[in-house]
Amino acid sequence: MxxxxxxxxxxxxxxxxxxxxxxxxxxxxxxxxxxxxxxxxxxxxxxxxxxxxxxxxxxxxxxxxxxxxxxxxxxxxxxxxxxxxxxxxxxxxxxxxxxxxxxxxxxxxxxxxxxxxxxxxxxxxxxxxxxxxxxxxxxxxxxxxxxxxxxxxxxxxxxxxxxxxxxxxxIYPSFNPNTFYVQNATSIKNNKNILGIKENEIVIGFVTSGDFQKRGLDNFIKIIEDLPDSIIKNVKILIVGKGDLPEIKK
The missing domain is CATH 3.40.50.2000 (Glycogen Phosphorylase B;)
Structure with a gap:
């Protein structure tokens, strides 16, 4: 053989x-x-x-x-x-x-x-x-x-x-949709409870393994600051990465 x-x-x-x-x-x-x-x-x-x-x-x-x-x-x-x-x-x-x-x-x-x-x-x-x-x-x-x-x-x-x-x-970097796009409502609810976030609050995340400056955290903050008060009052911001956090005015 x-x-x-x-x-x-x-x-x-x-x-x-x-x-x-x-x-x-x-x-x-x-x-x-x-x-x-x-x-x-x-x-x-x-x-x-x-x-x-x-x-x-x-x-x-x-x-x-x-x-x-x-x-x-x-x-x-x-x-x-x-x-x-x-x-x-x-x-x-x-x-x-x-x-x-x-x-x-x-x-x-x-x-x-x-x-x-x-x-x-x-x-x-x-x-x-x-x-x-x-x-x-x-x-x-x-x-x-x-x-x-x-x-x-x-x-x-x-x-x-x-x-x-x-x-x-x-070849663009891949991602695992099972990790980064949780569609299960129960999982979302449980994760919000762990983070102390109310069920009706919207979570906007900025997640990176790299440094904030290179990944554009400053631009992300500007977008958040431009959101209307009617929206931002029900929003929680989740930032994960490396570096100093800038002050958010809202």
Whole structure:
């Protein structure tokens, strides 16, 4: 009986220990998509949610070497360790997530340069540690394809780094409708009780795993402040994320 050899896949991501992180969830979504008889999934990381990895029978390698120096130095050291692991691993497909210079598919999760420009109204400083690594990563062209998480990112990559649109694919982040869109009235009522919210009150949520400034909390607040008093009196605001909360005038 002839057996088919599995495709040996490696995902490289520095941090995989925070399951609420969007990038971490994308990595595990890829692993779930490639599971089965055709693929052998591997991970290389500084840290990982071992409970999840063991539950899903994932092959993972933790980079044990302590990384010293500034952010750029740590990224270079991690890339060196990842490159050594890749060269020894005989992998058929390497998927990088912005933390290593050599891969078949580069999966980008953030518009590092554009986000800074939109938030601070100025270019990302040339000596910024993240800027140094990402610029080197994108200028090196050591990838066959790029996955962008939006058409906005795709356009920025083409304009800023002169990357051919023929090698860029757009895949928007996924979400679990069972988690983020609760249609069950009983669940909604129970959750309101837990939060001390009256049943007739409307809940407007701003939920993010990232920082408030980058996610546009200021714009959200402006929208809330523009709501008529007749509506806002029956509204409760639920804000989840990282950063300082601005004052709401209403």
């Amino acid at each position: 002839q057996t088919t050899q599995k495709i040996n896949v490696l995902n490289v991501k520095r941090n995989l220990d925070k399951m609420y992180s969007g990038a971490t969830r994308v990595v595990f979504d890829i692993l779930n998509t490639l599971e089965g008889d055709k693929f052998n999934n591997n991970l290389f990381s500084l840290n990982i949610d071992k409970k999840y990895a063991n539950k899903n029978h994932l092959n993972f390698k933790i980079c044990r070497k302590k990384l010293f120096g500034n952010s750029f130095s740590k990224r270079v050291h991690f890339d060196n360790k990842a490159s050594d692991f890749i060269n020894k691993g005989n992998f058929d497909l390497v998927i990088g997530h912005g933390d290593n210079l050599y891969q078949d598919i580069l999966y980008l999760h953030n518009c590092v340069h554009l986000a800074h420009e939109l938030i601070h109204n100025e270019p990302l400083p040339e000596d910024n540690q993240l800027n140094l690594f990402h610029t080197k990563l994108l200028n090196s062209r050591n990838f066959k394809r790029i996955i962008a998480n939006s058409n906005l990112m795709k356009s920025d990559l083409i304009a800023r780094f002169n990357i051919s649109e023929d090698i860029i694919d757009v």
